[in-house]
Amino acid sequence: MGLEKDEGVCVEDIKLVMKGHMKDGYEFIPISSLSEKDQDYNRDPSLDDRVHVLVCVITGSILGMQDDSVKKLRKFCSVLAEIPEIAILTKIDDTCPEVGKDIRNVYKSKHLKKKIEEVSGVLGFPPSCIFPVKNYHSELETNDDTDTLILSALTRMIEYGEDFVNDL
Known part of the structure; x- marks a missing residue:
């Protein structure tokens, strides 16, 4: 998934990936972003998790x-x-x-x-x-x-x- 207008990744999700808050295997959903309540949210990212x-x-x-x-x-x-x-x-x-x-x-x-x-x-x-x-x-x-x-x-x-x- 790229940065397409309506179908691309949410900017908020990209920020979470960059900071290491998204666990491996998460499936991007263009219409909504990952939240801290989701099971795929990494609350304590290590340096290895970050971009x-x-x-x-x-x-x-x-x-x-x-x-x-x-x-x-x-x-x-x-x-x-x-x-x-x-x-x-x-x-x-x-x-x-x-x-x-x-x-x-x-x-x-x-x-x-x-x-x-x-x-x-x-x-x-x-x-x-x-x-x-x-x-x-x-x-x-x-x-x-x-x-x-x-x-x-x-x-x-x-x-x-x-x-x-x-x-x-």
């Missing part, structure tokens, strides 16, 4: 995001400001023809830089926390340049999460 980093995966065509989804995302991100936030910008080869021709142009592309700034403006994440990646979709073999971008984003996720835990 250590928020990763938003966004397609390179950010214009495809619904305003309601962006509003929902901003709403709970502002409340959970203590949790590190990063965005993974996917399908960069479809977004930028220059990168589509050669993935090594990823950090040279003015078009992609503009797209990262656009995502930064929409979500409120600093551009340094937005990581571009190319998706594998029809390739039969892996590619070192594509893997480098993916592994770099994964490394940042781990580092941000470790920093969060260490700061506690």
Whole structure:
């Protein structure tokens, strides 16, 4: 379940997940939020129960995001400001023809830089926390340049999460 307007996860439920108050196996109900009275409510979450980093995966065509989804995302991100936030910008080869021709142009592309700034403006994440990646979709073999971008984003996720835990 995503952030869809009427069918997506309730913002309150996402906040509870982030803070570790939701037990494993809980089934999200779009029309209502988990309450402290429910059996799936974790009253005393441990550090292991909490989310250590928020990763938003966004397609390179950010214009495809619904305003309601962006509003929902901003709403709970502002409340959970203590949790590190990063965005993974996917399908960069479809977004930028220059990168589509050669993935090594990823950090040279003015078009992609503009797209990262656009995502930064929409979500409120600093551009340094937005990581571009190319998706594998029809390739039969892996590619070192594509893997480098993916592994770099994964490394940042781990580092941000470790920093969060260490700061506690």
